[in-house]
Amino acid sequence: MLKIGITGGIGAGKTIVCQMFQVLGIPVYDSDARAKWVMQHDATLKDNLTAAFGPDAYTLAGDLNRPYISGLVFNNPERLAQLNALVHPRVRIDFEQWAAAQTSAPYVLKEAALMYESQAWKQMDQIITVFAPLEVRMKRLLHRDAHRTEADIRAIISKQLDEEEKLARADHIIYNDDQQLIIPQVVALHQQFLSA
Known part of the structure; x- marks a missing residue:
C-alpha cells in the first residue's frame, strides 16, 4: 500500500488538506494525536x-x-x-x-508537522508539503490561536525545518496561499495516487 506523508509549517493548512483527502475516503494518521495516545x-x-x-x-x-x-x-x-x-x-x-x-484503502496519509525532524519521512513512499507564505500563516495563526502572540508563533516556527528545505524535499506541493484553489490540487494528487 502506498504511504503518503503530508507536512508543512504551522498554519500552512495541513489539517484542511487532510480533511479533503478524508472526504475522498482516504484514511489519515494524525501523528500529533497518535503520539499523545501512544x-x-x-x-x-x-x-x-x-x-x-x-x-x-x-x-x-x-x-x-x-x-x-x-x-x-x-x-x-x-x-x-x-x-x-x-x-x-x-x-x-x-x-x-x-x-x-487499512486493508480497504488504496493508499494512506500520515500527517506530521515534524515529518523530517522525526525521521518519519523514511516510512513514506512520497511526501506532500502544504505551503503558505509566512505572512499568510502568521495572519491565520493569530486569528486561530488567540492565546498565542506573534513571538510565540515565531518561536514554534523556528523549531521547525525551514520551509525552503521542506519544499526542496517534497515530491508534491499543495499551495494554500489564498491565491490558488486547494480542492483541484488535492483531487489531482488523489487521481495520481490511485493510478500509481
Whole structure:
C-alpha cells in the first residue's frame, strides 16, 4: 500500500488538506494525536519515559503528566531531543500497525508537522508539503490561536525545518496561499495516487 506523508509549517493548512483527502475516503494518521495516545497507552514507552524523566512523568492515576513533561523540555533542547528519541520510534511502530489495518484503502496519509525532524519521512513512499507564505500563516495563526502572540508563533516556527528545505524535499506541493484553489490540487494528487 502506498504511504503518503503530508507536512508543512504551522498554519500552512495541513489539517484542511487532510480533511479533503478524508472526504475522498482516504484514511489519515494524525501523528500529533497518535503520539499523545501512544504516550498514554504504550507500556514500553511509559516505562521509558518514567525512567528518563522520573516518577512524576505520570500521575498516580497513570495519566501522562503533560505540564511536568512540558516544563522539563520547554527551552531545553537536550531534554526535548531525549523525549523525541523515546516517542518518535514508538509512533513509527504505531503507524505501521495502523497502516497495515487499512486493508480497504488504496493508499494512506500520515500527517506530521515534524515529518523530517522525526525521521518519519523514511516510512513514506512520497511526501506532500502544504505551503503558505509566512505572512499568510502568521495572519491565520493569530486569528486561530488567540492565546498565542506573534513571538510565540515565531518561536514554534523556528523549531521547525525551514520551509525552503521542506519544499526542496517534497515530491508534491499543495499551495494554500489564498491565491490558488486547494480542492483541484488535492483531487489531482488523489487521481495520481490511485493510478500509481
